[in-house]
Structure formats: structure tokens, C-alpha cells
Amino acid sequence: QVQLVESGGGLAQAGGSLRLSCAASGGTYSTYWMGWFRQAPGKEREFVAGISGDGSNTYYADAVKGRFTISRDNAKNTMYLQMNSLKPEDTAVYYCAAVKRSVFNWPSYNDPTRYDYWGQGTQVTVSS
Numbered sequence: 001q002v003q004l005v006e007s008g009g010g011l012a013q014a015g016g017s018l019r020l021s022c023a024a025s026g027g028t029y030s031t032y033w034m035g036w037f038r039q040a041p042g043k044e045r046e047f048v049a050g051i052s053g054d055g056s057n058t059y060y061a062d063a064v065k066g067r068f069t070i071s072r073d074n075a076k077n078t079m080y081l082q083m084n085s086l087k088p089e090d091t092a093v094y095y096c097a098a099v100k101r102s103v104f105n106w107p108s109y110n111d112p113t114r115y116d117y118w119g120q121g122t123q124v125t126v127s128s
Contacts (some may be wrong), residue, residue, distance in 0.1 A: 002027040002117040004096050009122030012086050016126070020081040022096030022119060029077040030054060033101040036070060036081045037112055038092035038124075047110035048094070049081060053102055059109050064090075086126045093121040 008020040022034070035050040049070035050059045058070050067086075072079040079096060097115035108114040 002032065002098050004098060004117055004119035006094065006096050006119040006122040009094060009124045011125045011127065014086060014088055014126055014128050016086050017082070017084045018086065018124060020083065020094055020096075020122060020124075022079040022081075024077045024079070024098065027098075027100070030074045031100055031102045032098040032117075033103070033106055033109065034072060034079045035097045035109060035115060036079075036094060037097060038090075038094045039121075040092040043092075045095070045112050047112070050106075050109040051079065052104055052106070054104075057104050061110070083124070086124075088126045088128045090124060091126050092124060094124050095119055095121045 036048040039045040069082040096119045098117040
């Protein structure tokens with residue numbers, strides 16, 4: 001059983017930056033594929049970024065490519081999402097998620113139903 005706790009959300013101005021963290025406990029962290037998802041009011045949860053267990057492979061949604069960077073520190077059991085050039089449309093609750101997949105490529109990286117563990121979410125609000 002893996003427990004995930006997000007932190008780092010808050011209020012930012014358009015063009016600003018925030019860094020989210022996701023601390024994990026339980027399980028062998030490096031064997032888990034990790035992802036960031038977000039959900040805005042009235043919208044479905046959507047994929048933001050994903051990273052393989054060893055951190056060597058990453059995926060991004062088109063909406064954040066070039067602005068967000070996902071990374072992980074397996075020694076600290078922590079994943080990060082560096083968010084730059086923030087836009088008002090990035091406003092959402094951001095969730096980290098995990099699934100036990102020791103693979104470099106995983107075709108289902110952007111499907112939230114394929115993840116087994118979720119954090120409680122952290123609010124990100126971007127003002128214009």
C-alpha cells in the first residue's frame with residue numbers, strides 16, 4: 001500500500017511559477033510509475049505528466065509541454081512538478097498518482113483509471 005501526499009499548491013499570477021511535491025510512503029518507490037493529474041471545476045480529471053520508475057522516461061500533455069517539468073528523487077521517495085509560465089487555465093486541483101509498473105514505456109500513462117494510488121490533491125489557482 002502506497003500513501004501519497006501532495007504539497008506546494010497555492011496562488012500564482014499568470015506567468016509565474018509553482019513547484020508541487022508528492023511524497024510517497026510504503027512500497028518500493030522506484031518500482032512505481034508516477035503521474036500528475038488535474039481537475040478543474042465541472043471538468044473531468046485530466047493527465048498532466050507521467051514519469052517512469054527510474055525517472056528516465058517522461059510524458060506530458062500538450063497543454064503543458066514546454067512549461068511544466070516532472071521529476072522524481074527516488075532517494076527521497078518524492079516526485080515534483082515544476083510549473084512555469086502559468087496560465088489561468090492551469091487553475092485546478094492537482095493530484096499525484098502511482099501504479100506498480102517497472103517499465104520504461106507504459107501505453108496507459110495518461111489513463112487515470114489505470115492508477116491505483118492517489119493523493120488528496122492540492123489547489124493551484126492562477127490569476128490573470
